[in-house]
Each structure stands twice: as C-alpha cells, then as structure tokens.
Amino acid sequence: MAHDLADRSRAVILPQFRKPLDVANKAGAQAFDPVTKADRAAERAIAKLIRERAPDHGLVGEEYGRERQEAPYQWVVDPIDGTRSFITGSPLWGTLIGLLREGEPVLGLMDQPFTAERFWSDRTAAYLGVGTAKPRRIRTRACPRLSDSVLMTTSPDLFQAGAETDGFLRVKKEARMTRYGGDCYSYCLLAAGFVDLIVESGLKNYDIVALIPIVERAGGRVTTWDGRPATEGGRILASGDPALHDRALKLLNR
Numbered sequence: 431m432a433h434d435l436a437d438r439s440r441a442v443i444l445p446q447f448r449k450p451l452d453v454a455n456k457a458g459a460q461a462f463d464p465v466t467k468a469d470r471a472a473e474r475a476i477a478k479l480i481r482e483r484a485p486d487h488g489l490v491g492e493e494y495g496r497e498r499q500e501a502p503y504q505w506v507v508d509p510i511d512g513t514r515s516f517i518t519g520s521p522l523w524g525t526l527i528g529l530l531r532e533g534e535p536v537l538g539l540m541d542q543p544f545t546a547e548r549f550w551s552d553r554t555a556a557y558l559g560v561g562t563a564k565p566r567r568i569r570t571r572a573c574p575r576l577s578d579s580v581l582m583t584t585s586p587d588l589f590q591a592g593a594e595t596d597g598f599l600r601v602k603k604e605a606r607m608t609r610y611g612g613d614c615y616s617y618c619l620l621a622a623g624f625v626d627l628i629v630e631s632g633l634k635n636y637d638i639v640a641l642i643p644i645v646e647r648a649g650g651r652v653t654t655w656d657g658r659p660a661t662e663g664g665r666i667l668a669s670g671d672p673a674l675h676d677r678a679l680k681l682l683n684r
Contacts, residue, residue, distance in 0.1 A: 431479075431483055431484065432527050432529065432537055432539045432550065433539070433548075433550075434479060434483075435476050435479055435480070435505075435507075435527050435539075436525060436527055436539055436541040436548060438475045438476060438479050439472040439473075439475055439476050439509055439525045439527075439541065440525070440541055440543040441475075442468065442471045442472045442475050443468045443471075443472050443509070443510065443525065443543055444543040444544065446466070446467070446468040447468070447516065447519075447543070447544055448519050451466045451467065451468065451517060452466070452467065453465070453466055453517050454466070464513045464514060464517055465493065465513060466510070466513065466516065466517065468509075468510060468516070469492070469493055469509050469510045469513060470493050470494075470509075472509035472510065472525065473491045473492070473493045473494055473507060473509040474494070476491070476505075476507050476509065476527070477489055477491065477494065477497070477507075480505055484503070484505075486498070486501060486503075487501050487503045487504065487505060488500070488501035488503065488504040488505065489504065489505045489507065490504055490505070490506045490507065490635060490636060491507045491508075491509070491636065492507070492508045492509065492634070492636045493509065502531060502532055503529060503530070503531055504529070504530040505527065505528070505529055505530075506526075506527075506528040506529070506530060506635055506636050506639040506640065507525075507526065507527055507528070507636060507640075508525070508526040508614075508636040508637060508640075509525055510523055510524075510525065511523060511524055511525070511526045511540075511613050511614040511636075511637060512524065512584075512612075512613030512614060512615070515611070515613060520611070521542065521544045521545055521615075522611055522612050522613060522615045522616075523542070523613060523614070523615065524540045524541055524542045524613070524614045524615055524618075525539075525540070525541045525542075525543070526538075526539070526540055526614055526636065526637070526639075526640035526641065527539045527540075527541070527640055528636075528639035528640030528641075528642070528643070530639060530661070533661065534661075535639055535640075535642045535643050535661060536553075536643065537550075537551060537552075537643060538550060538551050538639070538640040538641055538642060538643035538644045539551075539640055539644075540614050540615075540617075540618050540640060540641065540644065542615065545560075546560060546561045547559070547560055547618075549568070549618040549621060549622075549644050550644065551643035551644045551646075551647040551648075552647075554647065555567050555647050555648070556568050556569075556621050556643070556644045556645075556647045556648035558618075558622060568621055568622040568623065568648050569621075569622075569623055569648050569649050570620060570621060570622075570623055570645070570648050570649040570650040570670030570671065571623035571624075571626070571670055571671070572670075572671055573626040573670060573671045573674055574671050574673040574674055574677075575674070575677075576601070576604040576605055576627075576674065576677055576678065576681075577604060577605075577606060578606055578626075579604075579605045579606055579626035579627050579674060580605065580606060580607050580608075580609065580624070580625050580626050580627070581601060581602060581605035581607070581608045581609070581625075581626070581627040581628070581629065582608070582609050582610070582611075582612055582616040582619070582620075582625050582627070582628050583598065583608075583610060583616075583628060583629050583630050584610070584611060584612060584613050584616070584630060585610060585611070586598070586610065588630055588631045588632050589631050590631070594631050594665070597629075597655065597681065597682040597683070597684075598629050598631075598682075600681040600682070600684060601627065601629055601678050601681050601682060604681065605626075605627065609625075613637075614637070614640075614641060616628055617641040617644065617645055617668055618641075618644060620645060620650060620668055620669075620670050621644050621645050621648035621650060621670075622648070623648075623670065625670070626669065626670050626671065626674060627667070627668070627669050627670075627674065627678055628666070628667070628668040628669075629666075629667055629678070629682070630665070630666045631655075631664070631665045631666070632663075632664075632665075633663035633664060633665075633666050634663045635661060635662050635663045636663075637663055638652070638660050638661070638663050638666055639661055641668075642660060642661065645668050645670075648670075649670065650668060650669055650670045650671070650672075650675075651667075651668070651669050651672050651675040652666065652667070652668045653666075653667055653675070653679075654666060654667070655667055655679070655682045655683060656683065657679055665682075667679060667682065
C-alpha cells in the first residue's frame with residue numbers, strides 16, 4: 431500500500447514542481463516555515479487513500495495533524511520533506527511515508543518524483559528503484575573512522591547556539607568532508623553508501639519515521655544524540671557504520 435500512496439502523491443506533486451507557486455508561511459512573522467498547495471494537496475490525497483484502504487489505521491501528517499490516534503497502526507507522512515528545496519527548484523526533497531506498529535517503525539518509503547527514485551524498506555532490506563528499472567538492494571558502506579567520513583546536515587541553522595552548535599562542530603572538525611542540504615534525500619544517500627554521517631536537530635516525527643527502516647535495514651543506525659530511539663524526532667544522528675555511530679555520539683555529548 432505504501433507504493434500506492436507514493437504513486438498518488440507523486441501524481442499530485444510533480445506537475446507543480448518548478449512552476450510558479452504561492453508560498454505561505456506557517457511560522458508567522460518571527461520565522462519562515464514554508465508550505466505550498468502541493469504539500470497540502472499531496473497529504474489530502476494520501477489521507478484519502480488510507481481512509482479507503484485501511485480505515486482502522488491512524489495517520490500523522492505534517493499539514494493536517496493526527497487521525498485515529500488510538501489505532502495500533504499509524505501512518506506517518508510528510509508530503510514534501512524539503513519544501514525549501516521544492517520552492518527553489520532543487521530536487522533534494524521527497525515524500526516520506528512511514529508506518530508504525532505499536533510505536534515501532536515497520537516500513538519506510540521516500541519517493542523523489544522528479545528524479546524517479548524511490549527508496550524503501552521491506553521486512554529485511556532497503557531498496558532503490560529508478561524509473562522502471564528493476565529495484566536493487568542498497569547497503570551502507572563501512573567507515574569506522576571519523577577522519578574518513580562524509581558528513582551531511584540540512585543546514586547549520588538547525589542547531590541552537592551553545593551545546594548543539596558546539597557538538598556539531600566537533601563532529602565536523604573530525605570528518606573528512608561536510609555537505610549541506612538534502613533533507614530526507616541525504617538519509618537515502620547514506621543508506622545507499624555515499625554518505626557516512628548525518629547530524630541534525632529540531633526534527634519532528636514525520637521528518638524521520640519513514641527514514642529509520644531505510645537506513646537501519648541497509649546496515650546503518652539512527653538514534654537521538656543520547657542514543658535513544660529516534661521515532662519522536664529531536665536531535666538526530668544517523669550513521670552508515672555502527673562503530674562510527676558510537677564515535678560520533680561521544681563527540682556530540684563531550
């Protein structure tokens with residue numbers, strides 16, 4: 431069903447990409463949190479199909495909140511993760527569709543309509559499908575040393591001045607290279623073995639739930655900065671190599 435949800439959202443979003451769009455600000459006068467009609471229409475399309483196919487399932491969406499909070503199965507959806515990229519014409523955004531069972535992530539999918547890429551996890555593995563080609567299994571790469579690692583974060587502006595910024599800079603200083611931007615796309619690059627570390631802060635559950643199974647079933651780890659499960663968001667560390675994860679955690683919390 432996750433692929434059907436992604437197909438439905440893709441059909442809504444793609445015709446609006448790189449087209450003139452009205453952009454609203456959800457954050458008010460003191461900040462900027464953009465949203466477009468594509469975000470909202472895609473979430474409505476996803477919610478409608480969930481109600482039709484699985485009326486007893488719950489839904490957590492970025493744009494319209496929660497439905498059926500008591501349900502054991504909860505779909506966690508961000509229709510466009512990376513709206514800033516979307517409105518600037520960059521393809522580094524995606525639709526996130528995750529499924530929780532009793533609070534545990536059991537399925538994750540990231541769809542990038544413009545590049546025709548779809549990353550997802552089943553029960554045992556993570557896959558990438560490009561266009562109509564046969565899906566292939568993806569794996570993280572071995573990288574136990576920070577000095578060999580490629581680090582990504584969406585923006586240094588994510589981190590609050592003080593402990594958060596200091597922790598990120600300690601990891602950045604040890605990494606071989608740091609790249610900015612990417613939102614959900616960077617986690618999929620990590621799962622596919624092109625990136626080694628992602629350090630972020632201020633994430634919501636709909637920003638990360640779908641990505642956890644993709645990264646972990648490709649061989650990586652995703653936790654909060656204090657090593658706890660990442661399903662509720664917050665300060666997030668994702669790593670392709672478990673040994674690297676432990677080393678980065680120590681630096682973040684030193």
